[in-house]
Amino acid sequence: MTRTTDVHAVLKAAEPLVHQHAPEIQAYGYTISMPIALSENVRKESVENLNQLLADTMTLRDLYKKHHWQVAGPTFYSLHLLFDKHYGEQNEIVDAIAERIQVLGGVSVAMAADVADMTLIPRPPKGREEVPVQISRLLHAHEIILQEARAMARRAAAAGDDGTSGLLSGSVVRTNELQAWFVAEHVVDTPLVHAK
Numbered sequence: 001m002t003r004t005t006d007v008h009a010v011l012k013a014a015e016p017l018v019h020q021h022a023p024e025i026q027a028y029g030y031t032i033s034m035p036i037a038l039s040e041n042v043r044k045e046s047v048e049n050l051n052q053l054l055a056d057t058m059t060l061r062d063l064y065k066k067h068h069w070q071v072a073g074p075t076f077y078s079l080h081l082l083f084d085k086h087y088g089e090q091n092e093i094v095d096a097i098a099e100r101i102q103v104l105g106g107v108s109v110a111m112a113a114d115v116a117d118m119t120l121i122p123r124p125p126k127g128r129e130e131v132p133v134q135i136s137r138l139l140h141a142h143e144i145i146l147q148e149a150r151a152m153a154r155r156a157a158a159a160g161d162d163g164t165s166g167l168l169s170g171s172v173v174r175t176n177e178l179q180a181w182f183v184a185e186h187v188v189d190t191p192l193v194h195a196k
Contacts, residue, residue, distance in 0.1 A: 046156055047101050049152040049155065053145065055118035057094050057097060057172075058119075060145060061094055070134075071131060082183070089175055096167060139183060142183070143180070149168045149172045150169075153173070
């Protein structure tokens with residue numbers, strides 16, 4: 001009988017502790033001190049800027065996945081693959097921006113509802129759109145991100161936040177410029193079969 005009690009105790013100890021609740025350990029919008037040789041004001045400004053860029057980058061990433069699933073027409077296969085490739089690249093940028101926010105002592109925006117409230121990128125309809133409209137949406141989103149990333153990179157550099165400036169002027173700007181070029185070339189009005 002003692003052995004059965006011990007087995008039950010062991011089994012009970014192996015059960016996951018579910019339905020736990022506790023207060024947040026850090027509220028959104030507040031920065032904690034980090035030993036990275038940047039003042040609180042510099043870190044706070046970079047965190048605010050990066051969270052806006054993060055919301056917009058997450059929106060662009062999700063636009064790519066939406067269009068990957070919903071693309072139609074004669075360019076379906078090539079755009080289906082391209083949109084998915086760009087989705088993956090944007091997902092890497094999302095992770096890099098979110099991690100930079102955490103390094104600076106901030107809290108990165110993470111949930112879809114919060115992203116939808118924050119983003120500057122216009123919300124698309126739930127349904128399918130024609131390829132030129134999909135591409136126009138993507139190009140507009142890239143332009144929004146490029147404008148804010150360049151301005152934020154200059155502000156971060158002027159404040160001595162080289163890590164943020166480097167991320168923005170490196171990965172964010174270069175990837176978005178290249179993707180915008182790849183996508184924009186699909187709406188150049190050139191003949192498919194006969195020269196003009």
